[in-house]
Amino acid sequence: MNRRTLFLGASALAALAACGDSSKFLSYSGPQVTQIQVFKGKRMMYLLHGDTVLESYKISLGGDPIGPKHFEGDGKTPEGLYYINRRNPNSAYYLSIGISYPNPQQVAYAAAQGKKAGGDIFLHGRDGKNKGRGRDWTAGCIAVKDKEIREIYAMVRENTPIFIFP
Template sequence: MKKTITVLITCFIISSFSTQLSFKDAQLKYPRVKQAYKDKSKCISKLLKSHNISNAEIYIRAFKLEEKIEVWAKEKTDVTYKLITSYPFCFSSGGLGPKRQQGDYQIPEGFYVIDRFNPESNFHLSLGINYPNASDKIKSNHHRLGGDIFIHGSCFSVGCIPITDDWIEELYILSVEAKNAGQTSIPVHIFPFYLNEDNYEKHIKDTSISGNHSKFWTNLKEGYAYFETNRTVPTIEVSEEGHYIFK
């Protein structure tokens, strides 16, 4: 009898392991993701192959003034990233400056990661970011900071970044592929504008644009410059005052 129970338990464990789905397989059970792969997988494969990448890790950065998302990628075993594609915003709400409360219509600014994949989004497909992050929580004076910030499809939003159904399918697949290959954290860095020296000096002097954000943007510029110099994503910590620290 004990032998029979042991055999049954062993069979159940083996069966459980054999039926576990990969992240990609689980996503492909959703009709929109399945159709996106059908329509876009060949062009995504071609895109990665053109950059000699077969096992990708990705990094996403967005620029509010220029209304652009950049996608950088690297081979999993490599150190530095390459720019592989970019997507325009389809719509933008709010103005320059960070998001500090619910209902301010602002797209956040800062250093985030993708924390959710939504294959049944009201906006076709969507990738959630972890706003509010530790810095946002410290720097905001409001009790209700808001949340549910996504990069998604469609062409309308309040505080999110819509890039049309067509483009979100590509970005969603790239993100699924990266996570499925073992990337545990996909960084999403959102900047007010390109923070190179000339652009920074131009906008920081224009008080109608910079307002009271100059110190915050100077802090963001450190993270921007780190990647521009090294083509690697810095390790980011947050001080007790809410400032970003880059290592």
């Protein structure tokens, strides 16, 4: 293979890679989201600026949503105050935003029971393939539709508090 063919092939691959799904990344210039409130019993999540609700979403939760998360694999969604602590643009669930579960007290409680507290709790989309899986299907995460996680991903910043209520 000559250099010209190699160069043209590499250029074409680079151009194709640059044409990825840029539509999943939206821009947002509205009011800052100052907190997120999740109401597990109502299956609702609200993005707020102060006391003003900016957006609301129907949510799916862990497969066993009643009660707080204590252990890895219990299928429960945590309850309490946490913070958004990371962003994953390459999530297996379209886009995802990390929640700071577990806190040190939760780790200590699980360890005292001879178990792990778990982790990797996210607010994420469905990635198409999880449509129709029922009301609560995650391993403890909070899920919304893919079009909704695009909005949330654009609006929410790291260190935003997230209150998860029963």
